[in-house]
Amino acid sequence: MPNLFIFNPTFRVASFLTLLAILLPGCSQRPKEAKLAQWRAEAIANNNAMVAQQAKTTKVKEWEFFVSGQIAKGTQRFSWSELEALATSRVNTTSPHNSKNLNAILYFRGIVVSQLLDRLGVKPEATNVTFLGYDGFRSTVSIKDLRRYPIILAVERDGRPIPRSEGGPLSLVFPQSEYPQLHEVYAERFWAFYVTHAIVGNEPAQIRIGNRTLDSNALDRLPQITIEEAVGYRQGWPIGKVKLHGVRVRDVLTAGNVAIANREAVIVKGKSAVSRDPKNPIRLRSADVRDCDILLVTRWGDSYQPISSRLGGPVTLAIPASCYSGGGFQTPIDDDRRWLTFVEELDVE
Ligand SMILES: Nc1nc2c(c(=O)[nH]1)N[C@H]1C(S)=C(S)[C@@H](COP(=O)(O)O)O[C@H]1N2
Ligand SMILES: [Mo]
Numbered sequence: 001m002p003n004l005f006i007f008n009p010t011f012r013v014a015s016f017l018t019l020l021a022i023l024l025p026g027c028s029q030r031p032k033e034a035k036l037a038q039w040r041a042e043a044i045a046n047n048n049a050m051v052a053q054q055a056k057t058t059k060v061k062e063w064e065f066f067v068s069g070q071i072a073k074g075t076q077r078f079s080w081s082e083l084e085a086l087a088t089s090r091v092n093t094t095s096p097h098n099s100k101n102l103n104a105i106l107y108f109r110g111i112v113v114s115q116l117l118d119r120l121g122v123k124p125e126a127t128n129v130t131f132l133g134y135d136g137f138r139s140t141v142s143i144k145d146l147r148r149y150p151i152i153l154a155v156e157r158d159g160r161p162i163p164r165s166e167g168g169p170l171s172l173v174f175p176q177s178e179y180p181q182l183h184e185v186y187a188e189r190f191w192a193f194y195v196t197h198a199i200v201g202n203e204p205a206q207i208r209i210g211n212r213t214l215d216s217n218a219l220d221r222l223p224q225i226t227i228e229e230a231v232g233y234r235q236g237w238p239i240g241k242v243k244l245h246g247v248r249v250r251d252v253l254t255a256g257n258v259a260i261a262n263r264e265a266v267i268v269k270g271k272s273a274v275s276r277d278p279k280n281p282i283r284l285r286s287a288d289v290r291d292c293d294i295l296l297v298t299r300w301g302d303s304y305q306p307i308s309s310r311l312g313g314p315v316t317l318a319i320p321a322s323c324y325s326g327g328g329f330q331t332p333i334d335d336d337r338r339w340l341t342f343v344e345e346l347d348v349e
Contacts, residue, residue: 060161060169063196065153069129069309070201072121083170086111087155093177096188097167107159108173110152117146117200126201130309131172134194136272136341138235139172140310141186143200149179153195167193189235196273202306205298205314208345209256216298216314222247222255225293227320232339236311244318245304246297249346250289258348260286265349268317271342282317282337283349285330292323296343312341 061080068075078086091108098104113129122143130140141151154162154173162168172192176183205216226245231237249268253260260266265283269276284294295318300307307313317340323329 063169065170065196065198067116067120067198067200069199069203070123070126071117072123076120080169083111083153083155086116087153089115089150089152091150091152091154091173091175091178093173093175095173095191096176096183097191105177106157108152108154109156110154110173112150112152113141113172113198114143114146114151116153116198117143120200122200128201128310130199131192131195132197132199132272132342133192134196134273136270136274136336137192138310138312138341139190139192140236141172141190145182145185149182150175151182153198164194167191170195197271199271199309202309203314205306207252207256207296207315207343209253209258210347212256214252214255218255219247219252219296219298222251225295227293227295227318227322229318229321231318232335233312233316233341234339243301244295244297244316245299246295246315246318249284249294249296252296252346253289253348256346258346260289260348267347267349268340268343269345269347270317270340271344275337275340275342282333282340283331284333288323288329288331292319292329294319294323315343316341317343 063080063083065078065083066075067078087110089110089112091110092105093108094103095106096102098106117129126143128140128142129146130138132138145151152173152175154171155169156162157166157168162171172190172195174182174186174191176186205219207214207219224245225248226243228241228243230240231242231244249266250260253266265285266289268282268284270282274280275282288294297307297316297318298314299305300311307316317338319331319333319338
């Protein structure tokens with residue numbers, strides 16, 4: 001697992017070389033590589049610390065699960081005890097993650113997703129549900145299939161809570177033994193682990209800044225910027241260059257009446273728990289926000305389509321490559337966070 005990486009001699013040699021590269025005067029002509037390597041090292045160290053911390057502090061009893069999007073009721077929060085009480089269904093199935101024995105039948109207890117949706121009143125426009133994990137991973141399932149098959153959010157496997165290291169405490173489980181055709185559509189990558197959110201259909205673009213909210217109309221009124229880049233938002237996006245359309249972080253702050261001139265940083269928060277971790281925030285240095293067109297993207301492609309939940313929308317972060325080319329960019333950030341999905345909030349620190 002990644003925590004072990006820090007004890008790995010190769011890693012220590014790499015950090016030493018990075019440090020050397022930064023200290024050597026000759027390298028000042030090439031700050032980009034040295035900086036990137038340093039950031040990567042910092043990001044790995046941060047990530048390892050975070051994984052270790054999470055394992056200690058995220059107690060199952062404190063687990064929260066949210067359902068939002070195109071449902072009659074507003075966003076719903078479920079505590080662990082509420083989830084436990086709803087988890088009355090059983091699915092007996094093999095798991096594509098049971099590397100010890102792919103043929104073993106496991107006994108899962110959980111909540112049938114379609115029953116949960118029925119309670120919350122799915123709006124007719126919604127065609128799918130996107131499940132989001134603590135780590136920002138997403139997996140999208142059609143509502144047709146959720147209604148056709150007893151796909152569950154499992155809290156228990158073989159009579160025991162599912163360990164965090166094995167995708168618990170809340171894991172999406174497909175009854176693939178009873179319905180083998182399910183595996184063809186929803187292979188192992190759809191089995192979302194450590195689920196914290198289910199987004200029904202799509203959500204309207206909006207950004208919170210302090211106690212204000214800029215809705216999609218307010219965002220549309222700001223200057224619109226287009227960039228074209230290969231993006232790192234993961235699954236579902238085209239390979240190669242993609243057009244992204246959106247607004248500058250600095251314009252959003254101005255519209256929210258937030259001054260950044262003498263402040264340290266802007267914190268970007270997404271929906272995922274990992275992006276909201278106060279111990280490891282996504283922090284943009286104010287000089288970068290000022291000098292660089294860091295974007296909150298609300299549309300993409302030639303047709304300016306909104307960003308669906310399946311793709312991590314309605315708002316995503318984009319730090320364009322052009323930010324790095326001048327050499328003055330200061331924000332240490334690794335690629336996972338540079339392409340943050342489900343952006344919801346800006347905070348000024
Ligand atoms: N929350 C979360 N769920 C996840 C993933 C992830 O990174 N985070 N990876 C997915 C992918 S791509 C696969 S193949 C499997 C990985 O399962 P394994 O680690 O048991 O092979 O989990 C899926 N569910
Ligand atoms: Mo995978």
